[in-house]
Amino acid sequence: MNVLALDLGTSSVRAMVFDDRALARPDALARRGFDLSIAADDSGGATLDAGEYLAALCACLDELAKGGHLDDIGLVAASAQWHSVLPLDAAGRPLGPVVTWLDTRPAPPDGATGPLDPEAFHQRTGAWWHRFYWTVKLPWLRGLGLAPARYTGLVEYILGELLGEAPMSVSQASGTGLLDTAALEWDPEALEIAGVTTDHVPALAPLGWLGRLRPEYARRWPQLAGASWCPAIGDGAASNIGSGAVDETRAAVTVGTSAAVRLVQPAPRGVELPPLPHRLWRYRVDDHRVVTGAAYSAGGNLFAWARRELRLPDGAALEETLQDIAPFAGVRADPRLGGDRPPGTAPAGSGALSGIGFGTTATELFAGMMTGVCTMVLGDLEVLESTVDHRVAVTLGGGAIAASPWWRRAFELALAPREVAHVDDPEVGCTGAALVALGRADQTSG
Incomplete structure (x- = not known):
């Protein structure tokens, strides 16, 4: 059984095939560069177009399929950028671009005070009340005049389009700043600060969750029709595992x-x-x-x-x-x-x-x-x-x-x-995602 590993980064999208020992298959790598939209006025804007991003990933999978590299894929794993957020309407359509980790525009609303006990909040969530996290990003997005029905991350949107259902992994959820990292549940105070309920954020992936391609994509890549898709892990976590x-x-x-x-x-x-x-x-x-x-x-x-x-x-x-x-x-x-x-x-x-x-x-x-x-x-x-x-x-x-x-x-x-x-491996994110999917995360790179 082979593993298809995806690296959904900020500047590129990559797809790579590994064997069941997490060793890369020769020449089974496809990459598409992706340019952030950086605000020319130095306002700090740094966004991605979700539709173009999905198209770049699909092009990578088409390339691997054409090269005969998608045969015998049993698992699909993903390493994905942390901290992104995408506002959606009631039909699940994007209301704007993906706001990335590099975007410095979000700011707390006037008069907002943040957590009652900032230190306790930091210990629970591993995060701060900061423009980087959804506690600040979600109210800021609403302040732009948007009226999102719900919010998701880039990877959840991409996988949701491919699979039809893509709950958020605890790894990706921890990057939002809304997760209690010990209880592995959405933190009630963090949700309140963000001005949302659990209905407005992705469902958390239950232990053992696996997804399958939607029929239209299974027809596009029949080699992946029976493959199980694992919850994505944050790119930083994947890089550590892939580095040993x-x-x-x-x-x-x-x-x-x-x-x-x-x-x-x-x-x-x-x-x-x-x-x-x-x-x-x-x-x-x-x-x-x-x-x-x-x-x-x-x-x-x-x-x-x-x-x-x-x-x-x-x-x-x-x-x-x-x-x-x-x-x-x-x-x-x-x-x-x-x-x-x-x-x-x-x-x-x-x-x-x-x-x-x-x-x-x-x-x-x-x-x-x-x-x-x-x-x-x-x-x-x-x-x-x-x-x-x-x-x-x-x-x-x-x-x-x-x-x-x-x-x-x-x-x-x-x-x-x-x-x-x-470590000479330039694809440590893909390697780490493959190791976690295979249950070999304790394996070192030597």
């Missing part, structure tokens, strides 16, 4: 479109969770594990922007220009060009550079921005280690890390003296 960072001895630092540092810990349903430091979030991998960490709006997007705007070469030529620059010497950078991820509230456009002179080169500016990300990660890794009372090993991964050996070395220097490994 599956327990509290090893953290994952992943740099894809954005960047994050995360640690997975066992946490069966209903078991009291350990105290959560204020600077960290906590979401669910699945019913059996939580993932704790911090994330940043700057990552591979910063790498691509800086290389393009500074007119630097790509690939090996870029590495050659960097080879004589010592990391953390010279230019210093605040890399928050896209604003803060929670709990910070800095808006888009908060990046800054210092230590610049007339002799500063474009390559030195670039290096300063990349090491600025390393410094942010180190600070939160130290907080993360305080939750387990020991120094952890680290696995570096993600497409941006793979693209730049110099940046990888900078991370290694910043994180020393910790043991730092590097």
